[in-house]
Amino acid sequence: MRLFANVDVEAHFAPEKMKKNNLFTTDRLFCDVYCFEPGQQQSPHSHAASDKIYYVVDGRGHITIGDEAHEVSQHTAVLAPAGVPHSVGNPGPGRLKVLVVMAPKPS
């Protein structure tokens, strides 16, 4: 099992849509780095029984949790509680990297 990861090394982007790069997966959680090219987004969705933490590693974007929408940048942390719709967007012009931890891992 991998225990240490360099987020910069693992942060791969894709031209067609935002890319999720897994760092760690256990029975209790997963940890990914989500990479958004300018114009890419994660559409509004929710998880019935899992909470999610976002942490902006690099870049700027918009995150909406329920009816609360904020511009976010490096060092912003965000909670998406279970059952609450959430979305992430990168209006550009730069790239956006977001660390994501979700627990429990959805089955």
Next chain:
Amino acid sequence: MRLFANVDVEAHFAPEKMKKNNLFTTDRLFCDVYCFEPGQQQSPHSHAASDKIYYVVDGRGHITIGDEAHEVSQHTAVLAPAGVPHSVGNPGPGRLKVLVVMAPKPS
């Protein structure tokens, strides 16, 4: 319930020992920022049934997971699986800030 937090604003240090600053707490997880002055550490410990993610926000330090010890710096992510002893130290000379997500929240 708070949904957005600026980690830089929430990162408080204490002269006597490393300081844990809570950002979010739910029934399923907590998210803190741990702040280490030079010379401060979190001693080796383990959690029987919770996994922890560390992510280095700022500074340099040492993290040990089981028998694997690494120097860590900004953009290093680390998994401390349930039952495995783990510790964090800041040998200095700078300050160290580490984002922590643990799931499930220990009872």
